[in-house]
Amino acid sequence: MQEELQQIIVSTTREIFETMIPMDLAAGPPATEQVQSFRCHVSGILGFSGDIRGMVTIHCPDAVAMAITANFLGMDVHEVNADVIDAIGELANMVTGGIKEAFSANNQDIKLSVPTVVAGKSYNINNLTDADWVIIPFTVSEGTFLVELKVKPQKS
Numbered sequence: 001m002q003e004e005l006q007q008i009i010v011s012t013t014r015e016i017f018e019t020m021i022p023m024d025l026a027a028g029p030p031a032t033e034q035v036q037s038f039r040c041h042v043s044g045i046l047g048f049s050g051d052i053r054g055m056v057t058i059h060c061p062d063a064v065a066m067a068i069t070a071n072f073l074g075m076d077v078h079e080v081n082a083d084v085i086d087a088i089g090e091l092a093n094m095v096t097g098g099i100k101e102a103f104s105a106n107n108q109d110i111k112l113s114v115p116t117v118v119a120g121k122s123y124n125i126n127n128l129t130d131a132d133w134v135i136i137p138f139t140v141s142e143g144t145f146l147v148e149l150k151v152k153p154q155k156s
Helices: 002-019 062-073 082-105
Strands: 041-050 052-061 110-112 116-120 132-140 143-153
Touching (some): 002 082, 041 062, 052 062, 052 082, 062 082, 062 132, 062 143, 082 116
Antiparallel strands (some): 041 110, 041 116, 052 143, 132 143
16 A cells, blocks of 8 residues: 555656646655654645545645745745745645545545645644555755655544
8 A cells, every 4th residue: 555655646746746836856765754843844734534534744844835836826935924825735735636536546535624734943743643654755956845645544
């Protein structure tokens, strides 16, 4: 299952950047440890439920979040502001939508929540600790961001 989840994240994220965010993007090898503490980051979080429940979280250092926003919206961005919060929330929404399509192709029905975005100088995110997880780092010229997927099958 891990390899399938990794491929879903990589293909979905690449497709979004190829069609919506004109930035060169390189996927790295999956993380071997979970990351829960962040400094000067913006994290877009979106949960889902149904046949499978889980969460997608995009963790971006401030500079990467601003660069993604600038390229996504076609404007200069010099600080983490409402545009950055909205853009990272929308990125989480698009990645989760792509993941939903992949699950739907395997006859697994899921419903998406509304994205939540956390930004700050120091924060922790610790959710679904007993779920299967995969974290893929992606590198753009401004740095590296993480796309995290946690999934937990519903109990019958």
